[in-house]
Amino acid sequence: MFGRRTSFGTRQPTVAEIRAMPRTPDADGVSRVIPKEIWDDPKIGNMLRECGFAPDDRRNILLTADDYIALFAAARKRLEERTETFNREMTARHGYCRAAPFLVIDHTIWDGEHGAFLYASMDLIGFDEWNVLMLATDMRTKEACDIAGHPGSIPAVTEVMTTRVVDWKQRHETALDAYGVTALGGQGMTQEQYEAEKDALRREIVDNVGWMKSRIISELLRVQG
Incomplete structure (x- = not known):
């Protein structure tokens, strides 16, 4: 492996x-x-x-499988609590709401060969707010709350995000290799440069997902009418 x-x-x-x-x-x-x-x-x-x-x-320090299981479980619980709060507040405002989370970078990516890059190298968890949209699970919610309907999954979005994750992963590996050359006595990237590159890459991922959120909502509303 x-x-x-x-x-x-x-x-x-x-x-x-x-x-x-x-x-x-x-x-x-x-x-x-x-x-x-x-x-x-x-x-x-x-x-x-x-x-x-x-x-x-x-x-x-490498986290163990149990460490990650606990980390994901805690993040999932936070998402469930945010979903309950969203539905409760929207119900108070509009009289009814049944919304559910949609992950921009979806579970097939997190559970696939590139997922470890996101959570182990970038310290990102897919259940956290940066990666989540709240979408209507039924027509009544869509109409009452004026939010897009939940599509289940969007294969085109998964394809686009997979391509981007592969690119981000490669860029991180290039920076890490340059840092490694320096660490082992060569001329490469300093620790400060590597940390700055990693932080910038993490911000780029979060910002790109934020941009994708607005695109997804616009397209769903266009298709759903």
Whole structure:
């Protein structure tokens, strides 16, 4: 799953190669992106520290499957609570409301091969508000609340967003590789440059989804009349 095991010889491994090593917990039971054995190497470990890395930084600690399950469960619960609040407030305002969430980047992407990039590298969760539209589940809600009807899924949106996620993922990998070259003694991207690039990419993803929301609503209203 994580590629072949890298052998350390005369050529120093890239950070990408280190990240591709099989993930097993270190002796202290913690799974790390760059494992303890790499930090214990005098040459590589020192270079990593000089470039601002540390073995127990939050960004170097891998969350377990249980950690992610708990994270997603908490986010789903927050979404359920927001949906209840939306329906309650819209009912108080319009007399009736049965709305349900629509995910712009949908579950097929989050559950697919590119999902880990979004939640593990970009710290984004699909159930959070940035990725959610509230849409009517019946005609009465659509008419009473003047909101678009829930389409279930929109394959064209999924296709577009998949293409964009693949592009964002590639750009992140390019930045990470450049940062890794620096960390291992080469001329590449500094830690500050990498963090700035990552933050900018995360903002771009959120902003792009926000732009998609208005496009989706406009198209739904056009089609639904």
